[in-house]
Structures are given as structure tokens and as C-alpha cells.
Amino acid sequence: MIFSSNIKYLRKLKKFTQGEMAGELALKNTAISNWEQGISIPDVSVALKISNYFGVSVNDLFSKDLSEGNYQGIAIIEPNTKVMPKDVSLISCEMCAQKDETIEVLKILTRTQQRQVDLLTSRVEDLEAQLGQKKKAS
Numbered sequence: 001m002i003f004s005s006n007i008k009y010l011r012k013l014k015k016f017t018q019g020e021m022a023g024e025l026a027l028k029n030t031a032i033s034n035w036e037q038g039i040s041i042p043d044v045s046v047a048l049k050i051s052n053y054f055g056v057s058v059n060d061l062f063s064k065d066l067s068e069g070n071y072q073g074i075a076i077i078e079p080n081t082k083v084m085p086k087d088v089s090l091i092s093c094e095m096c097a098q099k100d101e102t103i104e105v106l107k108i109l110t111r112t113q114q115r116q117v118d119l120l121t122s123r124v125e126d127l128e129a130q131l132g133q134k135k136k137a138s
Contacts, residue, residue: 004038009067
């Protein structure tokens with residue numbers, strides 16, 4: 001899964017342990033571990049937090065292999081920095097793009113979660129069928 005490898009890549013790029021990264025993002029260590037193993041994915045609000053922290057778009061976080069040179073980060077404007085009017089329009093455009101990315105991420109997350117639900121449903125059906133066969137055999 002792309003997200004799993006990206007989150008591990010970004011963590012190692014910052015030279016963080018899973019615990020350090022969890023601390024930076026105010027998350028549990030197990031969340032980072034589960035994401036890196038592909039066991040789960042973050043909800044949208046956490047995905048946005050990760051995106052902002054690492055300076056990578058949410059869309060790229062879920063759809064591009066950042067380890068292949070696709071990670072360039074984005075410039076973050078620090079507080080009390082003088083911003084010229086042309087810069088404000090660029091920031092506004094970025095915000096619009098971020099809204100569009102959020103919609104795309106929601107679509108990706110929905111598809112991913114639906115696949116997980118489908119797998120679980122299939123497993124439950126298999127178990128129910130096995131249980132039915134055992135009852136018939138008794």
C-alpha cells in the first residue's frame with residue numbers, strides 16, 4: 001500500500017522512531033505501527049495533520065511513492081512573516097487545491113475502507129458457512 005510505505009519513508013527521513021513521530025503528531029505509537037504495516041489508515045483529520053506536518057499533499061501521501069523523488073515538501077509561512085499581495089493569492093490557490101485534495105482523499109479512504117468491509121464480510125460469510133456445515137454434520 002502506498003500510504004504505508006510513504007509514512008515509513010517520511011518518518012525515517014525525519015530520523016524519528018515510531019514513538020517520536022507519534023509524540024510529534026499527538027498520536028499513539030500503535031497508530032504509526034499499524035499504518036506502516038498496512039493494517040489501518042488514518043481518518044481524514046489525521047491525514048490532514050500528517051500532510052501539514054510533512055509538507056506533502058494528502059493526495060500525494062496516498063497516491064504517489066514519495067521515496068521515488070516525488071517528495072519535495074512545501075514552504076510553510078512562519079508567523080510574523082511579511083506577505084506580499086501576490087503571495088496571498090498563491091496561498092489562496094493552495095487552499096483551494098487542498099480542498100480538492102481533501103475530496104480526493106475522502107474518495108480514496110472510502111474505497112479503501114469499502115475493500116476492508118468487503119474482506120471482513122467475506123470472512124464472516126465463510127465462517128458462517130463453516131459453522132453451518134459443522135451443525136449439519138452433528
